[in-house]
Amino acid sequence: SQKIEQNSEALNIQEGKTATLTCNYTNYSPAYLQWYRQDPGRGPVFLLLIRENEKEKRKERLKVTFDTTLKQSLFHITASQPADSATYLCALGSNTGTASKLTFGTGTRLQVTL
């Protein structure tokens, strides 16, 4: 069966360091992958999209890599700040005409301390 796995344990890092979050998947061939941020009591907010034919994408302090051979995506936040503390969700996308479906991982909680 399809599985999307993210670090279930919270990731604690010091301010200014680079946070690296992992998303691994099995029995899945996604057309694209997205990362979302979710704060407590709020809905997820889109951060980045990377397609299956792309290796890396950047946006300000964020970087995403996508390795379809390893079936893995890495999400990096450089120069992390306490405001980056949140849960980060990866989501794999498949397309069937208009029925584009996003399947989410369980998320990794990031805590950035001073």
Next chain:
Amino acid sequence: DTAVSQTPKYLVTQMGNDKSIKCEQNLGHDTMYWYKQDSKKFLKIMFSYNNKELIINETVPNRFSPKSPDKAHLNLHINSLELGDSAVYFCASRGLAGPGGELFFGEGSRLTVL
């Protein structure tokens, strides 16, 4: 101006009751979704509508019935509520018809069944 709005934000009810959650988006998007997030924070797709037509229907009990009166609205009605229905229900919309379109989520509706 809230892009995707859900009501109510909180809902506490007894087992066996029927309840509805409403969702509206003002983004002009064609596709809307309902997701369920359980206590372990796992976000699972339930339904998707494209321009009032049901296009994704995951394995969800018949007690759950979505209704889309127009493409800006997607409501969720739940009959005979059970304890296991307690969760946060998120509505989302997507504008891009092709692959990769990001989802815009509402703030969630927390349903507690006693």
